[in-house]
Amino acid sequence: MIPIEEARQLVLRHTGLLGSEDVPLLQGLGRVVAEDVVAPWNIPLTDSSAMDGYAFSASAGHGKCLRVVGFLPAGERRDIPLAAGEAVRIMTGAPLPPGCDTVVPIEEVEETVEGIRLRGEAKAGTHVRKAGDDVRSGDYVIEAGTTLRPQEIGLLASLGKVSVSVYGVPSVAIIATGDELVESDTQPVPGKTINSNSLSLAAQVLACGGRPHILGIAADERKTVCEKIDEALQYDVIITTGGVSVGDRDHVKEAIQSLGGKIVFWKVHMKPGKPVAFALLKGKPVFALPGNPVSAMVAGELFVRPALLTMRGVRNVSRPVVKATASEGFRNAGERPHVVFVSAALNEGKYVVGATGRQSSSRLSSMTAGNGYVQLSPGACLEAGDVVDVTLMDIATDRRMDNAAP
Structure with a gap:
């Protein structure tokens, strides 16, 4: 038997990243970015208003009456510079016209016949979102290895991205072994047990971002087990449950070896889950887990989960x-x-x-x-x-x- 951490490190040493693919942006949610993302432009593009109010130059001075020369809603712009003593009514998000450096909210001005009068001191830059205040052109905004959350999806969308390069999702074959097993839609009788392991393991695979494929139950005979494992080679990872101990009908290890696989380790110094095996078969990781439900899930948690996360590009695979x-x-x-x-x-x-x-x-x-x-x-x-x-x-x-x- 080998220690838990040594077994875990052996698994990770033999687990590699999957290739990358471009997917539509929304489908990238929960996936891991495969390449750095560089901002092609500033966000905001130009200096813009952070409030509904009036834009002008702060040098106009405190207490002066400013003549309102236009209205600028969001989505439009004004290229004609404002002269000293002039202001423009502006909405949140609208770009500041040339010659403006300050915005005063509507409630902080007094409307007069001549225009508006400031009620307080105007400081340059007040209520202005500077160009590039959020993101500057050329910035590395998302690093490779980042798991995409809704906020990263929003940031990518604001940069004009309609797709994103992400690491692949591991496909995982799940095989249960045992003559005593019946599927969950069957009423069990004495001597028979419902195959819950395939569903719990599939749920664990889904929970860490993999795609499970349940291949059913293999009878306790080497030929059948070999056929099931051979069928599973079309997927990235193979999980078996049961048939990995030392009983007369435990054929999984021998089946893996007969197909050309190499057993990396068998038996881990832990309880529950001791008779777990990890193998490599034609370059594919194979996890041969015990048949007892808790043992199978413990082994799935400690060994399968970090492997699948690593294949997806996740850097920190540890639980808190x-x-x-x-x-x-x-x-x-x-x-x-x-x-x-x-x-x-x-x-x-x-x-x-x-x-x-x-x-x-x-x-x-x-x-x-x-x-x-x-x-x-x-x-x-x-x-x-x-x-x-x-x-x-x-x-x-x-x-x-x-x-x-x-």
Whole structure:
């Protein structure tokens, strides 16, 4: 068995970026930019008004009456310079006419028969958006490796972009193995188990931006497993679940090798999920995960997720880790590091964490009741009140004390 972090690094060492492609701008949301984006022009293009008001030169002076010589709505411009003592009525976003350097809001002037009179002192540059104040021509506005959010989409649109170059999305084949499995639309009978792993793993793939392809169930015989894995080679990544331990009907490792694959590692020093294997088959990464539901999802979280994110061009593949105070004791009496699922809740700005009940490799409810996990070293014994590192898996559903799981 190898340590968790060593296994993770081996996975990342054998995982490369996918190629890039141009996609319509809106389809780039959530994708990773493959090349630097340089601004072709200033934003704003010219000095413009930040308010509805009057534009003029500040040198006109305080208290003087200014003659209004026109109206300038957004979307239009005036190329005729204003003379000293003149002003133009202007709307937000309209470009300042030549000779203007200041805008005064409508409510800060007094209208007179002659024009307008300033109620206060006018300082040059007031309520003016300078050309290039947001973005200057030639600026690197978005770096390669940036994940596109709505705000980046808006910025690219303001630069006239209708498409964007992004890294590819990994296609992932998912194969379940086991004679005991039936699909989820089947009423199980004693001795049979619904194939939930394919759906939970597919959801994990979707959650980190991949495209899952569920290939069904392979019977516990080497020929069938080989055929399924061979079929899966049309995709970028292969995930199998079950059949990777040492039983008489565990054929996955041998099937990979018979097809010309190389086992990079098998068995990781952790609980749950020990009998996980990682292989390379015709240049494709293959993750052979255990059959127990929690074990499969733990292995998916620790090894598959960072690989898929890396292939998509994501630079930081780590989950956020926070300090939390244990609300109860935690103990690992075993000889392997234990991934314990927990519910972390904010209480007066600080995290409090408790376990999600009995931890078992087959008990998915230990995961559904929580939003993160704690990794306990062999022999670790934490008391209530101790501070522990918690890896948060669900930031969007960050819990509060009033809705935390019991």
